[in-house]
Amino acid sequence: MRLPDMERSRAVLVGVARYEDESLHDLPGVHANLQDFHQRLVDERDGAFSGRFCRVLTDPDDIATVGRLLADEAALAEDTLLVYFAGHGLLDHRGRLYLGLRRTSSKHVGVTALPFESVRDAILDSPADNRVLILDCCFSGRAIEAMGDPGSVVSGQIEIHGCYTLTSSPANQPSNAPTGARHTAFTGELLSLLTDGVPAAGEFITLDQTYSHLVKALSARGLPKPQRRATGTVDRLALARNPARSASADSGVPLEILIDVVSEDPAIRERGLRKLVDLALSPNAALTQDAIRKLVHLTNDTSQSVAPPPTPEPDPEPTDGRVITPPYITPLVRNLADEHGVEWRSLTGTGIGGRIRKQDVLDVIEADDSGSSYVTPVVKKLAEDYGIDVTSIKGTGVAGRVRRQDVLAAAKATTDDLDDGYWADCREIVKRIRDHFAHAYADGNLGGYARGIDMGTGRHLHTALTMLPFCSGIELWEYARPNLDWLVHEFDNGWPSWTFWEPFWNELSGHPLYASLSDPRAEFGGRVTIMRGGVQEVTSGGFGIGTMLHRKGVSWSTVDRFLDVLAPGAPFAMAFLGDSYGSSAMTVLRDQQIVTSVETVGAMWLALGRV
Incomplete structure (x- = not known):
């Protein structure tokens, strides 16, 4: 059992409380859901996520806004990705699940609401070792089917890495948002657990313990039974420390720090030692003594010394007096670029703030392998549906890649030419x-x-x-x-x-x-x-x-x-x-x-x- 690695994890919380369509009633409790869930996740004492990497999106208008945020944050997550949605869940005439947005029309669900398939794909494409999806909406149990239908290709893909799906209701039932309550029923019970804890449990509240608690609490109130699907060992992951843990649980050095200080990676080992020094200065006497004992032991054990990091090669100095700021790139993506001989410093990143994403590097690799501008399947299909020959479009993306905007521009030019x-x-x-x-x-x-x-x-x-x-x-x-x-x-x-x-x-x-x-x-x-x-x-x-x-x-x-x-x-x-x-x-x-x-x-x- 452990918490997510804060520096390598991302959380995306999306909630829709207000709707323009009169047939979709407002859900005022969703605003409090987002505020309080965010507070519990980033709590300094018991939280599992860094406030810098926990994104909150309230009452989004359109599909693109949510889609871009999910895709960007999912690509950044390396240890754990958490995605949470609260709002209206809707079904189209084929029974497919959509997530309602502020401007969703109940008459045109298929084109104005967020398809759950888009959320699923963003989660599956994430490099995170652990992926957690929490849905608090009507018919959210459909997500269980979509994330793990035994007869689907998706099921086989999910089994590769840990993925945990927790929903507020079965596939054919609505969820509950009590009038006048601060929270919706499902999220309210989840927050109660994260706030009050479980006295009989250990240091962490795992996902499996969370599910068991929600089933008992909501069933006792006559509310829909939550659903779950878990693969691998992700159900042992924790979203928070147990606030009701005994005082003795805080008297020793946390296990994750002890693991860090014996890591073979010098950077992780140094991070663990810094945390250990901080604990040695703690006002908690028992914790201070334990941390000092560990530091003394490590000082005497030369095998655990922290090797100085290699000196990086300096970037070339500009000749015109400008200051060159290299684009941000994670070590994982940088290793991929170096492995395939991609000069990442010359790339234009498509991530937040110009960050170079894994897909940016893959686009260059695949373009080089094919000997022509790379076209993603989505863009190729868009061009086909517009009736445009994609090979005739000059791409403006990395390495001449044809982007969605290029196809739309070509389509507009075609329409303007009609006489x-x-x-x-x-x-x-x-x-x-x-x-x-x-x-x-x-x-x-x-x-x-x-x-x-x-x-x-x-x-x-x-x-x-x-x-x-x-x-x-x-x-x-x-x-x-x-x-x-x-x-x-x-x-x-x-x-x-x-x-x-x-x-x-x-x-x-x-x-x-x-x-x-x-x-x-x-x-x-x-x-x-x-x-x-x-x-x-x-x-x-x-x-x-x-x-x-x-x-x-x-x-x-x-x-x-x-x-x-x-x-x-x-x-x-x-x-x-x-x-x-x-x-x-x-x-x-x-x-x-x-x-x-x-x-x-x-x-x-x-x-x-x-x-």
């Missing part, structure tokens, strides 16, 4: 898709209750409008955050851009099936659901009708996956530029009689068919 000719082509495409779907309806392949899907909606609604007469619901799938924000704004405000799309509906109304809808604007708003993700994230299938529009190149895998989510016999329409893999894929699909028509409309290809 009247493009929109004229789109109106013609809409007419041809209309006739294709109306023909499928006449053949009995479509009713009025199909589920429709529009992939890569972006800021274009015209292809989704072609499905309106035939669908009870239409899912609009989009990955790029700016486009998602635009779609949510349109939905929440009754589609203010409808005047722009009205000419497209006028084209569609040339057929009686479309003209029969008296208020298409209201019908569209009542049937669409906005979803975040690319085609690979669509986990359900059986869509009865589908459309996909890509202004730029589209890969064969994208086309193939899009067809996979459609039901047998479902009509579909795909439009994209001709200079892409999609155009060659259409040739194959036409040979298989899946695509019945491939036409050119201006610079666009239009493929129509049935699965």
